[in-house]
Every structure is written in structure tokens, then in C-alpha cells.
Amino acid sequence: MGPAMDNGDGLKAPIKLLAKRLARETGISEDDAERLIKLIGADWNSLLREAKFLKGRY
Secondary structure, three states: OOHHHOOOOOOHHHHHHHHHHHHHHHOOOHHHHHHHHHHHOOOHHHHHHHHHHHHHOO
16 A cells, blocks of 8 residues: 555545445445555455455455
8 A cells, every 4th residue: 555545635536436336346335445445555456356355254
């Protein structure tokens, strides 16, 4: 995670948009998706992998 992911410099809208897409495509909550994005960054393949793993734990 780079510091630009959560430093409040206007990246909240793109994170929300990415979180919505991740939640829609994997079935996790948008809150969980946002947490993953903040932890992992915006690498889509990594986000999908971790979201699927997370979904499997519910």
C-alpha cells in the first residue's frame, strides 16, 4: 500500500468506484472491498484473489 491510497487527497471517489466493482463481481461487501483496496492497493488480480478468499470464509 502506498501512502497515496488513503491520504485524503481526492482518491476517495476512485476507491469507492473500485470497491463497488469489486463487491459486485465477487459478492463481498463494499466495506470489505474498501479495506482490501487500502491494504493491497489497486492491483485488480490481487484484489480478486483476496476477495474470493475472503468470500469463501463467510
